Amino acid sequence: MLEILNTLSKSSEPLQHAVIFLFNGAEENILQASHGFITQHEWAKSIRAFINLEAAGVGGKELVFQTGPENPWLVQAYVVAAKHPFASVVAQEIFQSGIIPADTDFRIYRDFGNVPGMFSEDLFCVSAFLIGDNILAVLKYLATSDKLAKSFEYRHGNVVFFDVLGLFVVAYPARVGTIMNYITAATAFLYLSKKLLQPKTRAIHNLKNFFTAFGLTLASWVCTLVTVLLVAVFVSVIGRSLSWYTHFYVSVFLYGTAAVAKLVLVHTLAKKFFYKNTNEQYLGDTFFDASLMIWSLALAMITRMGLCSAFICMLWVAFPLLAKLMIHKEFICHDVHAGNVCSLSVYDVS
Structure with a gap:
């Protein structure tokens, strides 16, 4: 001053x-x-x-x-x-x-x-x-x-x-953000409903795998949070509270490695016991959809609460979904004799 x-x-x-x-x-x-x-x-x-x-x-x-x-x-x-x-x-x-x-x-x-x-x-x-x-x-x-x-x-x-x-600051009115958030969430829900319910013969199978992945994803996050809290308690018990305060990268190493290790452990166990013979592409798509659903629900709820911080969920939904839609390939076959159009998507194959 x-x-x-x-x-x-x-x-x-x-x-x-x-x-x-x-x-x-x-x-x-x-x-x-x-x-x-x-x-x-x-x-x-x-x-x-x-x-x-x-x-x-x-x-x-x-x-x-x-x-x-x-x-x-x-x-x-x-x-x-x-x-x-x-x-x-x-x-x-x-x-x-x-x-x-x-x-x-x-x-x-x-x-x-x-x-x-x-x-x-x-x-x-x-x-x-x-x-x-x-x-x-x-x-x-x-x-x-x-x-x-x-x-x-x-x-x-x-x-x-x-x-x-x-580099620069992005700023826009909260009312514009609300509209963007709801449109993004609606697009994600539409994408998921269309994907999970097609074809109808596999809808129940798709939904079962989806909700299993949804639960495992939430469980992995809860386990990660508990692990990080345990590390924090341990650091406090040994008298080293805030020892990382002036060195941010130490906190990233201390808590970040514990979080990543727990995530990897939970997903490794899930793959071993729940998805033994599942195609890896299908498995990756299923967990992508589960995470997309979680962030879309969070986006809708936080926006409903009137919090501007919902933009983070919007970014985590919009960009992965956009990337997924851009790289997704559908193989369309035309049944000339029957006059029908059918599509086979990579996520339908397990």
């Missing part, structure tokens, strides 16, 4: 709006300083938007955790201006759910000042330079924006937003 203040003070570029730099104390004591400022200071009523900065001090990228409430123009400002974008609506919804036992000045400005803003978590050790670039660019954009003067006129709905490999 000091460096940004120094840079702005030396810049010849005029700003359309004033900028207040607020250095709060007493954050860990129920956020007293921010509460005192937003409820009592004479400048508080003139504030139209804020950028709330946090520092975890563990290394990594700066991440935009929260925006709003509503005010999609704030997300658009970040999309347009940020030089090193790293943002996700998933982080926002997880933080707002209360699962993470933490609080920030963002809530104080939002609830007591009714001011829209952006909450940026600076993982300080590595990214001080990167967040400086980002915040300076976004701050200049906001300070020269016509929307800032009438920010309350632009409150209309939520936004789905996420970055793609830190």
Whole structure:
């Protein structure tokens, strides 16, 4: 903040709006300083938007955790201006759910000042330079924006937003996301129903194998979750809690290998006891369909709950299904004498 203040003070570029730099104390004591400022200071009523900065001090990228409430123009400002974008609506919804036992000045400005803003978590050790670039660019954009003067006129709905490999941010209205999600889920259900119920003579056999694969897939996920939790308990028991906190790749190795090993074990046992003489192509297709059904159901339910994070399920359904449809081959034979058309698909052969 000091460096940004120094840079702005030396810049010849005029700003359309004033900028207040607020250095709060007493954050860990129920956020007293921010509460005192937003409820009592004479400048508080003139504030139209804020950028709330946090520092975890563990290394990594700066991440935009929260925006709003509503005010999609704030997300658009970040999309347009940020030089090193790293943002996700998933982080926002997880933080707002209360699962993470933490609080920030963002809530104080939002609830007591009714001011829209952006909450940026600076993982300080590595990214001080990167967040400086980002915040300076976004701050200049906001300070020269016509929307800032009438920010309350632009409150209309939520936004789905996420970055793609830190290269750029995808953002679109939540109502558009809802339509996309339901269309994707409906397409997947249509694909599965058409596939499983054709041909009719094998429908019961197909459904039996499908639901077996569905149950085994869910069981493998539950076993994986239990394994990861057991590893976490073991790490805590030996007094090494959060020992991986400053080294993200250690956590991936510690928990990722346990998760993968459990998944492989469950599916290996399933193949040995449930699918001894089953064609591998048919087996792969069956488990693909089971996973597709699980994510499609999750997509429909999360969208119904009104969560923007449903976009993850949408991507996990849309792209695999699209790839499957593109590479899928059907062999069509025409019975000239009978005048009928019949099709034989690779997934019908076991």
